[in-house]
Amino acid sequence: MVLGILKEQNFNRVSIAPSATKKLTAMGIKPVIEHGAGEKSGFSDHLYVENGFATASREDILSKTDIVLSISPVADAEMHKMKKDAIYISMYAPYQNAEVVNHLASFPVNVVSMDMIPRTTLAQSMDILSSMASLAGYKAVLKAADHYNNMFPMMMTAAGTIPPTKVMILGAGVAGLQAIATAKRLGAVVEAFDTRAAAKEEVMSLGATFVEVEGAADDRGAGGYAVQQSDEYLARQRALVQERALKSNIVIATAQVRGRKAPLLITEDTINNMKPGSVIVDLAASTGGNCAYTENNKTIAKNGVIIIGNSDLADELNGVASTLYSNNILNFLQIVVKDGVATLNEENEIIKSALISKAK
Numbered sequence: 001m002v003l004g005i006l007k008e009q010n011f012n013r014v015s016i017a018p019s020a021t022k023k024l025t026a027m028g029i030k031p032v033i034e035h036g037a038g039e040k041s042g043f044s045d046h047l048y049v050e051n052g053f054a055t056a057s058r059e060d061i062l063s064k065t066d067i068v069l070s071i072s073p074v075a076d077a078e079m080h081k082m083k084k085d086a087i088y089i090s091m092y093a094p095y096q097n098a099e100v101v102n103h104l105a106s107f108p109v110n111v112v113s114m115d116m117i118p119r120t121t122l123a124q125s126m127d128i129l130s131s132m133a134s135l136a137g138y139k140a141v142l143k144a145a146d147h148y149n150n151m152f153p154m155m156m157t158a159a160g161t162i163p164p165t166k167v168m169i170l171g172a173g174v175a176g177l178q179a180i181a182t183a184k185r186l187g188a189v190v191e192a193f194d195t196r197a198a199a200k201e202e203v204m205s206l207g208a209t210f211v212e213v214e215g216a217a218d219d220r221g222a223g224g225y226a227v228q229q230s231d232e233y234l235a236r237q238r239a240l241v242q243e244r245a246l247k248s249n250i251v252i253a254t255a256q257v258r259g260r261k262a263p264l265l266i267t268e269d270t271i272n273n274m275k276p277g278s279v280i281v282d283l284a285a286s287t288g289g290n291c292a293y294t295e296n297n298k299t300i301a302k303n304g305v306i307i308i309g310n311s312d313l314a315d316e317l318n319g320v321a322s323t324l325y326s327n328n329i330l331n332f333l334q335i336v337v338k339d340g341v342a343t344l345n346e347e348n349e350i351i352k353s354a355l356i357s358k359a360k
């Protein structure tokens with residue numbers, strides 16, 4: 001059983017780290033990596049070879065390996081080069097684009113989408129959305145601190161007392177909770193919004209204040225995800241966000257509802273009244289953003305407020321992001337491959353959920 005690791009075309013990460021050898025060998029898998037695939041993450045070809053990997057051209061990996069790995073999906077022309085019945089593991093986000101599943105059905109390969117791994121305790125070690133979101137939440141705070149013209153902790157000096165920075169977090173999921181922890185460690189005063197009832201305790205356990213908007217829709221049947229809120233609720237929430245934003249210095253926006261456009265929480269009017277020099281990092285940028293002015297993958301300024309739209313900040317921590325992604329993949333492979341044989345057993349809920357297209 002040969003596992004081929006492709007060089008990423010759109011990311012700085014790599015899907016398997018050199019440290020994976022021992023686990024791969026135990027599963028009966030021989031790893032082959034595309035030349036230069038790990039370079040940006042600090043993993044040279046030499047390091048992979050030292051750890052028992054073979055290196056090969058992209059063409060050879062696409063056409064000769066049994067399991068093909070890449071983080072961002074390859075082009076159709078490259079899918080056509082894969083072996084019949086190969087397993088291709090990537091990230092397709094079909095909950096954002098249902099059409100992609102029909103499209104993939106035309107290729108004679110099995111496609112696994114790592115972002116479809118269920119958010120359950122059993123699958124936690126394979127959950128790439130969580131590992132990447134956690135890094136993004138951390139980096140968002142560092143990014144905001146870097147753009148902010150002040151410091152986070154309260155400081156008493158002979159030259160005067162500096163008050164602590166006020167940080168507001170919108171959405172206390174995986175990224176939001178990591179952002180709270182990071183901002184607290186830097187000495188900020190932190191408050192957070194979320195619509196899920198379960199978030200309140202988690203926010204408070206990190207020492208932040210939970211800002212409650214009464215009347216959120218019941219999310220108990222949504223598998224841990226947030227549900228769409230009514231227009232009336234969102235209008236009330238926007239008013240409260242505005243009230244708090246005018247007192248904040250930093251906003252980390254992470255609020256998302258799976259499969260839908262991100263809720264608009266920071267209006268143009270809010271921005272126009274915020275303190276100049278404030279910084280907003282919008283991690284929901286790729287699904288429309290929580291802030292009215294957000295432009296995906298751009299940093300802009302409005303009324304002196306800096307707005308950073310970036311949903312992929314994990315890619316700026318690519319060393320650790322590659323290692324965590326690699327661990328997630330290894331944990332998934334462990335339920336698929338035994339003694340060098342891969343079986344996509346759909347009686348396993350994790351495999352059933354992640355296998356978005358089957359080879360015909």
Ligand code: NAD
Nearest residue numbers: 119120121124171172173174193194195224226255256263
């Ligand atoms: P996400 O990226 O889909 O959304 C981020 C956060 O935004 C969520 O907490 C959501 O409730 C919140 N949100 C949505 N609309 C909002 C609004 N109008 N105002 C404020 N906040 C709003 O979420 P995620 O971080 O991917 O996590 C999704 C869920 O999965 C969470 O409940 C998380 O606890 C759960 N989870 C469970 C496991 C596990 O048990 N293994 C692992 C990871 C995540």
